[in-house]
Amino acid sequence: MSSAPREPMAVIGAGSWGTALAIQLARSGYPTRLWGRDSAQLDAMQRARCNERYLPDAAFPPALTIAGDPRAALDGVRDVLIAVPSHAFRSTLVEIERHLGDDSRVAWATKGFETSSGLLPHQVASEILGARPGAVLSGPTFAKEVGAGLPTAMTVASRDQAFAQALAANLSGPNFRAYMQSDIIGVEVGGAVKNVIAIGSGIADGMGFGANTRVALITRGLAEMMRLGVKLGAARETFMGLAGLGDLVLTCTDDQSRNRRLGLALGRGQSMHESQGSIHQVVEGVLASRAVCAVAQRLAVEMPICREIFRVMHEAKPVREAVQELMGRELRYETE
Numbered sequence: 001m002s003s004a005p006r007e008p009m010a011v012i013g014a015g016s017w018g019t020a021l022a023i024q025l026a027r028s029g030y031p032t033r034l035w036g037r038d039s040a041q042l043d044a045m046q047r048a049r050c051n052e053r054y055l056p057d058a059a060f061p062p063a064l065t066i067a068g069d070p071r072a073a074l075d076g077v078r079d080v081l082i083a084v085p086s087h088a089f090r091s092t093l094v095e096i097e098r099h100l101g102d103d104s105r106v107a108w109a110t111k112g113f114e115t116s117s118g119l120l121p122h123q124v125a126s127e128i129l130g131a132r133p134g135a136v137l138s139g140p141t142f143a144k145e146v147g148a149g150l151p152t153a154m155t156v157a158s159r160d161q162a163f164a165q166a167l168a169a170n171l172s173g174p175n176f177r178a179y180m181q182s183d184i185i186g187v188e189v190g191g192a193v194k195n196v197i198a199i200g201s202g203i204a205d206g207m208g209f210g211a212n213t214r215v216a217l218i219t220r221g222l223a224e225m226m227r228l229g230v231k232l233g234a235a236r237e238t239f240m241g242l243a244g245l246g247d248l249v250l251t252c253t254d255d256q257s258r259n260r261r262l263g264l265a266l267g268r269g270q271s272m273h274e275s276q277g278s279i280h281q282v283v284e285g286v287l288a289s290r291a292v293c294a295v296a297q298r299l300a301v302e303m304p305i306c307r308e309i310f311r312v313m314h315e316a317k318p319v320r321e322a323v324q325e326l327m328g329r330e331l332r333y334e335t336e
Helices: 016-027 039-048 070-074 086-097 121-129 143-147 161-171 184-206 211-232 236-240 242-253 258-267 272-277 284-299 304-314 319-327
Strands: 009-012 032-035 064-066 079-082 105-108 134-138 152-157 176-181
Touching: 009 016, 009 070, 016 032, 016 064, 016 079, 016 143, 016 161, 032 070, 039 064, 070 086, 079 086, 079 161, 086 121, 086 284, 105 121, 105 161, 121 134, 121 184, 134 161, 134 184, 134 242, 152 161, 152 184, 152 242, 161 176, 184 211, 184 236, 184 242, 184 258, 184 284, 184 304, 184 319, 211 236, 211 242, 211 284, 211 304, 236 242, 242 258, 258 272, 258 284, 284 304, 304 319
Parallel strands: 009 032, 009 079, 032 064, 079 105, 105 134, 152 176
Antiparallel strands: 134 152
């Protein structure tokens, strides 16, 4: 007996990550519509049946189609996945809200606090979309490897258990495993802070400081991430999982990370302008550092590594002075 046809899904955001997630959903057998703001890029993707700009080696499965506008992408779709940079998250929600059905559920792979308000993505989504089910996707994943079908694991967090289960099932396949949990705050804080720490890891490696420094920075960066998350109401154990420690190690140690590559350039003496210009994509940690430090200051949470990384990027503090500042701090117990 044949199985029932699977419901279509929509992915909003046709950058590297949105494209990779759309490929994974289609690869798992779900009719998937992909839409982004750049109409010329969409036309090129339609013709080439791949995203030549970001994932040229990942051919589109037959179940993946390109939508010409948000209405076409969302017509008759229950589950929607948004994969846009944090600075575009609110405007994207406003744009698609009128096209959502009454029973639509919205997930996002967007990482970072909103710079202007200090809100996490689920709080922005609640403001725009109201009480409909929401979920966040995060974890140690690079778009290129997901597009290539390499073994990958990530986290789906939602307070709506049915939505978390459905989304995890839709994404999962022979080489992709999605784990479920309910701590949206912890997953989102991890996704925001890890990008800032990854810039610091790149700076240290760009300066030639070695493995000892890198591991110390990752470990103390995790402590900062945990302090902020717990203050905001997250569960401490979340930060020892895929969306915390896992994503932090990935972005701090592999040069596929744009945040790490920016830090490498800064550590080698390039200016912020030169460093950003060499990457050709949004580096989330740049804006995230401003928002993370603002939220930490408001909540009186001590985050010295994030603070010094912010000063290097936004206040032109010399990187060696930032390192000296961190190394010269008052001695304290590690668990403080």
